[in-house]
Amino acid sequence: MDKQHYNDGLLRFLQQSPTPFHAVSTMRAALESAGFELLNEQDVWQLKPGRAYVVTRNDSSIVAFTTADADPAETGINMAGAHTDSPCLKLKPNAVMNSPSALQFAVEIYGGALLAPWFDRDLSLAGRVEFRRQNGDVDSALLNWCRPIATVPSLAIHLDREANQNRSINAQKDMPPVFAMPLVPAADNTPAQFDFGAFIRETLEAQHGIVEVDKVLAHELYFYDTQAPAVIGLHNDFIASARLDNLLSCYVCLDAILAAHKSDNKQFSLMVCNDHEEVGSASACGAQGPFLRSVLARLCAQFSQGDAAESVERMTRRSLFLSIDNAHGLHPNFPEKHDANHGPLLNKGPVIKINANQRYATNSRSSARFKAICDQADVPVQEFVVRSDMGCGSTIGPITASGLGVETIDIGVPTYGMHSIRELAGSDDGWLLGRALRLYFGAGDGGGL
Missing domain, CATH: 2.30.250.10 (Aminopeptidase i, Domain 2)
Structure with missing residues (x-):
């Protein structure tokens, strides 16, 4: 998994995706080209083991998943989510x-x-x-x-x-x-x-x-x-672009699910990229809407035995959801805006986001599970906690966790200038997170974008 190749793909994806509609169109095209079968929510689904599927809603939200020769109520599903919209x-x-x-x-x-x-x-x-x-x-x-x-x-x-x-x-x-x-x-x-x-x-x-x-x-x-995304810095340290929040996370999810499909290690893995996170997620295609739960219910109905509702609940109890959204990197001009012990650095790996008031869905168990994945992938991990005298933003993590009841962790890559017209991330961090996510989805070092 070459870093330069990975980042070149990220830059192309950012350039091709000026809106949530274009981001979903780009992801759908890549998935279908790789053999994911397009589903229509209005049709009867006939899902099969060892295959891969993609479905969209409103042309601005997308779910892609791989299937196994097993019962998801017994195995659970490894899930990851991001959002397609930007301010x-x-x-x-x-x-x-x-x-x-x-x-x-x-x-x-x-x-x-x-x-x-x-x-x-x-x-x-x-x-x-x-x-x-x-x-x-x-x-x-x-x-x-x-x-x-x-x-x-x-x-x-x-x-x-x-x-x-x-x-x-x-x-x-x-x-x-x-x-x-x-x-x-x-x-x-x-x-x-x-x-x-x-x-x-x-x-x-x-x-x-x-x-x-x-x-x-x-x-x-x-x-x-219209300024194109670019790798910048004296030693190509940074990626500068519009919409890094949160298309970078969408790209990481897309690459990992593509790699999972090409892998021989077939398991139930799923990515969801929702629209409308930046305005509260309360829409038919947002994380607060029924899109993901609907897909999971239909998937369980195809592969599980017994009562459908119970199968969904059993599957959920055995699953983990990675909510992937950018984190605030320690700004060199404003270090006082960070908690002294929890200021993530660019190019030092993905960030686990933690908040006592559940603005992030991370708990000790989900944090431990993600750290174990990163240890196995040889990926460094950082932690972010907002200053105790400042307010904290939120993500699709608490919304998904409370809607599904699935164990959830909030993670992301550290960035500068979040919600600016042009944001800045470390050129190592997306690639590092991508390595962990590929392992999580059961993929090797090959495949992907």
């Missing part, structure tokens, strides 16, 4: 704002974004659109403009002398991106309007060859930074 600027339904000086896009803030780094970046747009064809059929497609089409310009220091000392950011007023100059009024001085529907139709034709669009019905479109 960003999301386009509002009525997307265009006209002003005398520029055309702007109306946006709302998705998740807990660090807003200051969004200024003066080259932004593009991507996501999903729904449209009606001329024959009356309603369809959808993924779009990605790829090139820079907008920016959020800063106010010059000359017009805001206090900008570096005392400036707040108003999400409604300060964040709408500029994308074009005002349109010239018609000859009768009627104000010219930017045709957003035509803008979408032209892109559908250019990217998908779809020409028979009668009407654009709805969209879920997100702005993203």
Whole structure:
């Protein structure tokens, strides 16, 4: 498992995944190419031992799993989860704002974004659109403009002398991106309007060859930074990219489940990557929704004997869930923001996240089980506890643990600048976590991405 090859794959995945929809599309394509069979939630499932399957919901959440010639109620399932969404600027339904000086896009803030780094970046747009064809059929497609089409310009220091000392950011007023100059009024001085529907139709034709669009019905479109992911640092110490939180974890899960499928050591292993973690997970495809439990119930129904509900409960008691989400690395400029004994360092291995108030789902038993895996994989482990006088974020871990009753641990790689438009991780840490996860899923050093 070569580190450079692993990180090259991570950079490609990050570049191909500007939105949760694109991340799931990229993962699904990789899984199907490797022999995972696509399931439809509306169909009757016919699962077989020694096979691999993938199912999606809302095009933004995904579950993939491998099966064994055994009863999961007797063996349990090794599970790992991450999330596909990241804080960003999301386009509002009525997307265009006209002003005398520029055309702007109306946006709302998705998740807990660090807003200051969004200024003066080259932004593009991507996501999903729904449209009606001329024959009356309603369809959808993924779009990605790829090139820079907008920016959020800063106010010059000359017009805001206090900008570096005392400036707040108003999400409604300060964040709408500029994308074009005002349109010239018609000859009768009627104000010219930017045709957003035509803008979408032209892109559908250019990217998908779809020409028979009668009407654009709805969209879920997100702005993203066009600067490519990169390995940086004097000795290639770091990975810099948008959406490291939490696409890095999705990549680690994807690589491990692919390696598990290619391995001769067949066991029940499962990865889930949920949407909407950054806004609370309360959706049909979020971790608080029924997606994972539904898949587990249907899997048990195929492989277990006896009462289906009891089989799910027995399987859950024998399982472990790794909730994988980035951790806060010890920031060199702000060491006082960390507990002195629990400040994880970049490039020193994955982090176990612990919180007395159950903001993380880790307990001593799940921690011990993960440490044993890391010891076997020769992977160093660190621990993170937030300062006792500070609040603590959370993950899909407590939500999944409380929803399923499965033993859970919260882990992740340490990063700087979490929720910024561009985050920073150590170039060793994803690879190290990947080694542990491959072992957990029963895979060897080969296979994967």
